[in-house]
Amino acid sequence: MTEQHSDPILLKVENLKVSFKDENKQYIETVKGISFSIPANTTVALVGESGSGKSVTSLATMGLLPPEQSRISAESKIMFEGVNLLTLSRAEMRKICGKDIAMIFQEPMSSLNPVFTVGDQIAEVLRLHLAMGRKQARTRTLELLKEVGIPTPETKIDAYPSQLSGGQQQRVMIAMAIACEPKLLIADEPTTALDVTIQKQILDLLQDLQRRRNMSMLFITHDLALVGEIADEVIVMRHGEIREQGAVKSVLEQPQDIYTRALLQCRPQLSQRPFRLPMISDFMQQQGQIWVEKQAATELHRAQRQRGLKGNEEIILDVRDLKKSFYSRKGLFGKDEFQAVKGVSFQLAKGKTLGLVGESGSGKTTIGLLLMRLQDATGGKALFEGQDILAMSEKEFVRYQRKIQIIFQNPYASLNPRFTVGQILLEPMQVHGIGANDAERKKIALDLLERVSLPASAYHRYPHEFSGGQRQRIAIARCLTLKPEILICDESVSALDVSVQAQVLNLLQDLQDEFGLSYIFISHDLSVVKYISDQIMVMNHGDIVEIANSDDLYQSPQHEYTKRLLSAIPQGV
Known part of the structure; x- marks a missing residue:
């Protein structure tokens, strides 16, 4: 680290090298001899893109x-309070992990057991590591749920993970992690999938x-x-190596x-809107084995793009x-109504972008699904042409x-893993009768692959x-x-690293400029x-608020x- 600390070193990683087997059973080194330390009572951030x-x-x-x-x-060592964790047996590690070192994982729904109540899952940690009885563990679990800000903990303690929101699930994970008052808390992308206010x-x-609690924290993020x-303090990683580390203010500024x-x-950046977003490759x-800097500030990056509606635009939707509304059963004959979208009205201008923002449950995605008719609307109209x-x-x-299409958030789930890219691109054209024959359709597909900056060889490969x-x-x-003519982008860049996100946003902008897409x-x-938006619609609980x-x-x-949403945007240093 660049600064001297009065606090003693809690965790010290020395020359950590980790390798994984590939499909040929050869070991490939993914972490290449990194070293860093985490002082007591300090938060150290580990930053980098996917695969770093x-x-x-x-x-x-x-x-x-x-x-x-x-x-x-x-040769590698991970020293925790003077003990090399890499030399300990599995039984010895179990005594430390969960008690002295705890971890919060990125996806709480995958980490929480769906068939046990959240109270039982937190109490299990207390009984295992602190030998508490059931009654004592339940009392302590209630205290922990209150401490992490779970509303009505007396009822939520008996709830199952599926009955909680994403933010509440992550709070339960935090309660579980701090239950034994660990000295080191590792938080692996704990806010990536959360709305800005919950984040x-x-x-x-x-x-x-x-x-x-005077604990140390290793906070892992790509943001x-x-x-x-x-x-x-911050450590920046790329391709298994540390590129830079030091005090957060000096590294970021x-x-x-x-x-x-x-x-x-x-x-x-909130303060500017360049014509094109810069990418890592800019x-x-x-050059050989080393990376060198090149001049990035092209005219396109300096030029600012103008956004907004003047009021005389052609309306496409x-x-x-x-x-x-969604309905659930209540008693034998009754039913409860939940209004996900409450009579919203808006217009989409041709060749422009309408941004939809709001917290989870605000009705944003439901509107997209209704317009695609993937769900049936309870009422209202959507006039197209x-x-x-x-x-x-x-x-x-x-x-x-065919004139209204949707790009889903998760490209891993929305592409058929059994189809080649060529089959994925040909199928919709075959269904809608685009192209005289498969040879013509293949030509269209290859042109589109080039348009989205993918090689022609991608045509014969699979999504994985x-x-x-x-x-x-x-x-x-x-x-x-x-x-x-209309593309609905449903959180289509949310799961991507910042540099990949820039590539996709630039592509969407290029396509809008070229084809006049809305x-x-x-x-x-x-x-x-x-x-990316000309106009923004803010939603809350199914209503448009602004x-x-x-x-x-x-x-x-x-x-x-809206003011509360904007005030929650991370500002950096």
Whole structure:
């Protein structure tokens, strides 16, 4: 570290090298001899893109790497309070992990057991590590649920994970992790899938717990803006190596490494809207075995793009009084109604982008699904070319279906793993009769692959052979096969690293410039929404609370809910 600490070193990683078996059973080194330390009472952030080795480092510390598929070098050491964790037996590690070192995982729904109540799962930790009786463990569990801000803990203690929201599930994971008052808390992307307001609540909670309990924290993330909010020191990783480390203020304000500078530039800024977002490749290039800096500030990156509606634009979609209710049984004959969308009305201008923002449960995604008729609306109209697409029969809607397409959040789930990319692109054209024959369709598919910056060889490969960003580009190419006029982007860049996110946003912008596409852009990332949207619609509990041009809304929000959303955006240092 660049600064001297009065606090003693709690965890020291020395020359950590981790290798994994590939399909040929050869070991490939993924973490390449990194060294760092975490002082007591300090938060250290580990930052980097997917594949940088962040999570592998944390799993090695916890002893959770699969022994049959991984190997840690004999030279490596992970010293915790003077003890090398890599030399301990599984039984000895179990005494430390969960008690002295605890971990919060990225996806709480995957980490919590769906068939046990959250109270039972927290109490299990207390009984296992602190030998508490059932009654004592339940009392302590209630105290922990209160401490992490769970509402009505007396009832939530007996709830199952599926009955809690995403933010509440993550709070339960935090309660479980701090139950035994650990000295080191490892938080692996604990806020990535959360809305901006819930994210801020979780960050505030972690900071408060860290201060009150005098514990150290290793905070793992790919978002540098979050680092400035929570960390004392930061370590930047890429391709299994540490590129830069030091005090968070100096690293974020005066980064020394070209990769750190590139990461900081890739993320959309609230204060500016460049014509094109810079990418990692704009800042650095490989020469032999080393990476060197190159001049990144092209005219396109300097030029600012103008956004907003003037009021005289052609309207391509006119939504009026759209409603959606879900019903659940109540008693023998009764039913409860939940209004997910409460009579919303809005217009989408041709060749423009309407951003939809709001917290989980606000109705954003439901609107997208209703417009695609993937769910049936309870009421209202959606006029496209003067025709109400919600009132059409299935047969009538087929003609319009190709003109409105959706890009889903998760490219891993939305592409058929049994189809090659070629089959994925040909299928919608075959269904809708686009192209005279498969030879013509193949030509269209290859042209689209080139358009989304993928090689022609991708045509014969399967989805699992591509990265997340490449898969999302395949999903975009699939939508374009139908020559749509409206694209609904449902959290389509939320799961991507900042540099890959920049690539996809640039692609969406290029396609809009070239083909005049209209976008409904659904996201909880307010920086991204401001960058790409002409107009923004803010939703809360199924209602529209505010709608305005993007720059106007960010500069002078009118509704209290909008102000609360904007105040929760991470500002960095």
